[in-house]
Amino acid sequence: MRTQTSLRDVSLNLGLPKPLEMMSDEEILRKVVIGKVFTRTLKSLTTSFLDEDFDWLLPVIFSKSTDPLWPDPGSSIEKRIETEIYGETVRTTLSMIVHKMVACSLAYPKLFTLSPNVRVEKRERKSTGWHAYEFSQLDFEVRGASSSAIRSLVERVVIKLVEDLRKGCEAELTQLGQYDVLKIPKSPFKVFDREELEKEYGGSWETLLPKVIKEPVWVVNIPREFYDFEEVTGRWDNYDLIVPKYGEVLSGAKREWEYNKILKKIERDGIRKENFSLLLKLSKEGRLKQTAGAGIGVERIVTWIVGANHIGEVQPFPKIPGIVNEL
Ligand code: ASN
Numbered sequence: 001m002r003t004q005t006s007l008r009d010v011s012l013n014l015g016l017p018k019p020l021e022m023m024s025d026e027e028i029l030r031k032v033v034i035g036k037v038f039t040r041t042l043k044s045l046t047t048s049f050l051d052e053d054f055d056w057l058l059p060v061i062f063s064k065s066t067d068p069l070w071p072d073p074g075s076s077i078e079k080r081i082e083t084e085i086y087g088e089t090v091r092t093t094l095s096m097i098v099h100k101m102v103a104c105s106l107a108y109p110k111l112f113t114l115s116p117n118v119r120v121e122k123r124e125r126k127s128t129g130w131h132a133y134e135f136s137q138l139d140f141e142v143r144g145a146s147s148s149a150i151r152s153l154v155e156r157v158v159i160k161l162v163e164d165l166r167k168g169c170e171a172e173l174t175q176l177g178q179y180d181v182l183k184i185p186k187s188p189f190k191v192f193d194r195e196e197l198e199k200e201y202g203g204s205w206e207t208l209l210p211k212v213i214k215e216p217v218w219v220v221n222i223p224r225e226f227y228d229f230e231e232v233t234g235r236w237d238n239y240d241l242i243v244p245k246y247g248e249v250l251s252g253a254k255r256e257w258e259y260n261k262i263l264k265k266i267e268r269d270g271i272r273k274e275n276f277s278l279l280l281k282l283s284k285e286g287r288l289k290q291t292a293g294a295g296i297g298v299e300r301i302v303t304w305i306v307g308a309n310h311i312g313e314v315q316p317f318p319k320i321p322g323i324v325n326e327l
Pocket of ligand 1: 095096097139294
């Protein structure tokens with residue numbers, strides 16, 4: 001007979017996640033149980049945003065302008081997908097940051113979207129267990145919000161999620177051996193400054209911090225793309241949410257909105273101005289507003305919740321760097 005937590009170890013020692021058609025009955029059973037938790041996670045997250053009066057926008061796949069993902073030290077893109085339609089060069093969505101900034105400024109003061117992100121990561125990232133070359137973000141943005149307001153909102157959403165799952169998925173979490181592991185986090189979450197972490201752990205704080213924390217924590221002040229707000233002191237007004245054992249499940253920021261600053265930062269980063277001409281135009285005309293937001297890596301948050309060994313385990317069709325299955 002199975003013990004209650006019998007599905008916990010099904011994926012151990014089996015190597016990388018397989019496509020559905022290659023899985024044993026037991027592995028499929030584990031996939032199905034994880035799938036139930038996934039569905040409830042989507043329900044809880046979207047309900048939280050709807051209850052907070054957010055508008056739900058559908059995502060886009062092709063645009064002339066998308067996230068540069070540069071010079072983010074965390075990104076390792078092997079290939080950028082560009083194609084031509086109607087005589088124009090378009091790119092697949094790396095994140096909906098540009099769309100969020102524009103839509104939030106011009107039309108929807110509180111918005112979220114569940115969007116596919118295509119990031120063709122270097123193939124050596126297949127063994128991190130934390131990267132997939134296609135994944136989904138619950139990306140949201142709020143006009144006029146401060147970073148601390150966004151962090152409080154995220155804390156409410158994450159706490160509600162764990163509460164909902166402990167109620168609605170007790171059987172599944174027990175089978176996965178996670179019911180006793182997954183505790184309801186206490187608000188406010190601890191906040192660490194990246195500069196302090198560098199002093200303590202050196203450059204590998206991102207891999208070391210998840211090993212020492214017991215609850216989700218914030219890391220603030222992380223140098224990255226031009227659209228995150230930089231104060232005159234050089235401090236970045238941005239944040240990552242880090243979960244125990246795994247790492248970053250959300251990144252976000254207050255955004256830049258002033259033309260001169262955006263232009264300077266784009267030039268500093270050596271990225272092509274013409275790929276961000278709309279953002280530059282709107283900011284020059286004073287139509288880009290101060291916003292703040294973040295994106296939750298949906299597969300990552302479920303990986304943490306179910307205690308998976310690899311993010312591909314929570315994807316029905318695993319998109320593991322370097323491995324291209326038929327589906
Ligand atoms: N979603 C992130 C944000 O809101 C951006 C990203 O994924 N690169 O800041």
